[in-house]
Amino acid sequence: MTMVAEQTWVAVCPADEVLRAYGVAALLAGAEQVAIFRTEDDEFFALSNIDPFSRAAVLSRGIVGDRGGLPVVASPIYKQAFDLRTGVCVDDPDVTVPTYPVRVLDGVVQVKSP
């Protein structure tokens, strides 16, 4: 028999603490790290904070913008861009970072493990 663990949304911070076109990092249970981004259009996205190329936990500190209209973040280490919606690396589509569900409820940003 398989147990399906019911995942819960974790409240992370007030939405207005995240500037537009900016990212922050949050710590989840089990030392898991998520990078949460707010775009210029007020959409929120969450990716793993770990940059697959350098293996450093830094994606939240990248610059948020667009590539041909797609929302992206550029890793601060070697500058590859990742699609915020899918986690796919735009410069090397063989590489993907995990994405996390994210929402804003009552002015509070919430994420949960996928």
Add this chain to the structure above:
Amino acid sequence: MARTMVVVGNGMVGHKLVQTVRDRDAQSSWRIVVLAEEPRPAYDRVALSSYVDTWDPGTLSLPGNEFDDDDLVTLRLGDPVETVDRQNRTVATVSGFRQHYDVLVLATGSRPFVPPVPGHDLPGCFVYRTIDDLDAIRAAAGRAMASGGPGRRAGMVVGGGLLGLEAAKALRDMGLSPHVVELGPRLMPLQVDEGGGGLLRRLIEKLDVTVHTGTSTESIQRDSGRLLATLAGGTELDLDLVVFSAGVRPNDALARSCALPVGARGGVLVDDGCRTDDERIYAIGECACIGDRVYGLVAPGYAMAEVAADRILGGTASFPGADTSTKLKLLGVDVASFGDAHATDEHALEVVFNDAVSGTYKKLVVSDDARTLLGGIFVGDASEYTLLRPLVGGELPAEPAALLAPDGNASMGVDAVADAAQICSCNAVTKGAITSAITDDGCDSVPSIKSRTRAGTSCGSCVPMLGKLLSSCGVEQSKALCEHFKQSRAELFEIIQATQISTFSELIAKHGTGKGCAICKPAVASILATLGNGHILGGEQATLQDTNDHFLANMQKNGTYSVIPRIPGGEITPDKLIVLGEVAKDFGLYTKITGGQRIDMFGATVEELPYIWRRLVDAGFESGHAYGKALRTVKSCVGTTWCRYGQQDSVGLAVELELRYRGLRSPHKLKSAVSGCARECAEARGKDFGVIATENGWNLYVGGNGGTMPRHADLIVSDVDTETLIKIIDRFLMFYVRTADRLQRTAPWIEEMEGGLDHLRAVIVDDSLGICDELEAAMAKHVENYSDEWKGVLEDPEKLARFTSFVNAPGTPDPTISFTVERDQKVPVLLGVPEVASR
């Protein structure tokens, strides 16, 4: 079986011949043996003077000169040919090596002429023709600089022609004060007329070269370790060395020794197929006398190499005559002469435009109906040369006077040049060949035209024309910053300055598209910072910054940061050193002395940075901007304070400069150094702007670079006082900040600037654009508004709040960061990070 061709001499022309034969000899019917006197394979003698910039012979070597992978070419270096035996068809070298030939080509060039002045052979007397000559001059100059006696170190160049002025420049670059002694009534008597020569003299004298014309050197004597030259009028010069550059004589000794006819004024006599009296022997280049002339330029030599190659391979080519146009930048002064520059045609008319104020002299020689261009001379500004030279013999596109008036050539474009006209005279490439490379072969940049047609690969004077031809063929070389802005960085700078837009969102809404990216955001942030829009983390600006600027520290491979406080000029008190030691110890930071004369502390996490900086700011440190595209360091040597050779207070000046320009945001990082004397212990010539002390003040060098494309900085002004020095650096930096591309250091900025160093000097020294006041005012504003960025963060709770590891756990350090110990200090390990890349 292949026949044997022996080439005597491996200069530029001999090399061209070997290359041409190897390119065209599809049947491999010739085996080539090159016998050379010099110890290294062919190099770019035309660019010999630039050897002084690098002292690296490699930068002069001609492509493919080693023939490593070509079995049909044998190079025998450093062993000159001594005899030719025409009967048995063999040559013999000094070392006794013998070689049989089926065809022999003499490409022995010229020897410098040394007038028989008493003392001409004393130690300290040199000629100027080979890399070895320059090495010897350098060694002597170095000894003179090191000897440190009273008076200035000086050198004399005998001969004020093209090469003499190049030699004077080389001496000046080595730190000597040059004197040029010319027998004729003016400098460069062969190329320029009296009016042009007068102006050239004034311009050259301004550059600290002492010019003596209409006089000869009577004698050179030894005088207590130095040399004493006496000129015809009785003038005596105290010198450290002498360079003879009084013309060249064709090297025809081999031909004479085997009884081949030579020209009246020397040179191996050849017919228009480059063949001597002996049908198996050819002569090409400077050693040949063809059509009763000996040519001292490389382009006619290359043409002879082509002709001889063709004939040897069975063709019938003949020498078409040659263009002896010259365009040079001598000590930064433009000089050009072309066609019938001296109006020798009896019907020729001369149209002269002489502007003593702006320092330009221009003359056109035209036919008596003023419609056909015959030749011309330019001094001071030769920008019209590249357009006009190809028109010689053809119809003028406008009235001669209109062409010469300032801005006159606005009416005349590259379109006026006929397809058959040569754009690149060095490599005989016509306009038609270049436009067809662009339109038919798809060349879309200057480098691609160079590799396709070879135009622009020798003296380089035609390169600006290549750019113009590209645009006239409709090829736009894109300057767009990124997909969001079609403007270049310089254009965005102008827009922001003119419109006073102060946010990225407004700029992209009005002048760009999309949301921006990691290229345009930091670039715009840098422009906003230069123009003084408050703290770099203020408001929206925080979201534009690259992580280094955002955390005012440099991100390392494991996501930690390094901390580099400013240590102006590298000068630091023991107390401050102790503070650095204590801070590093308390926070457990790895420490290292940087290449920029300061101290770097590594391994700080985001949330530790404000605590570390609190301690540093309290102890009187401030941001070192190691993270920014901004001024990094002004290195110094100890200078007069301690050093027995110091000429000025180099530490004092370095500190002053570092404090003046700290915090200035720029297209790329900026580095500087100040040395206390020409020994150059601070490596100033490797910097964007470097200062070297002289007896009378300071020499300023600009455009140096370490990094992947190292380049020595060029002298822009010499012997100036501190106030003038700072004024010129202010202008230099502001001009760079405004006009360079994103991530373009000063070296490529100057190299790519139209008109190069001369144009830069005109703008920032002579104020040719009338913008110097504005540049100085902008710098004054920067200096006045400077405040320490780290202090700004520590005083502002909102900014401080961003220095957290996690929004939901601000005090918890990133759990993936871990360290190990190596040589007694901690270093990062990436073990903490799980593998996530799925390849």
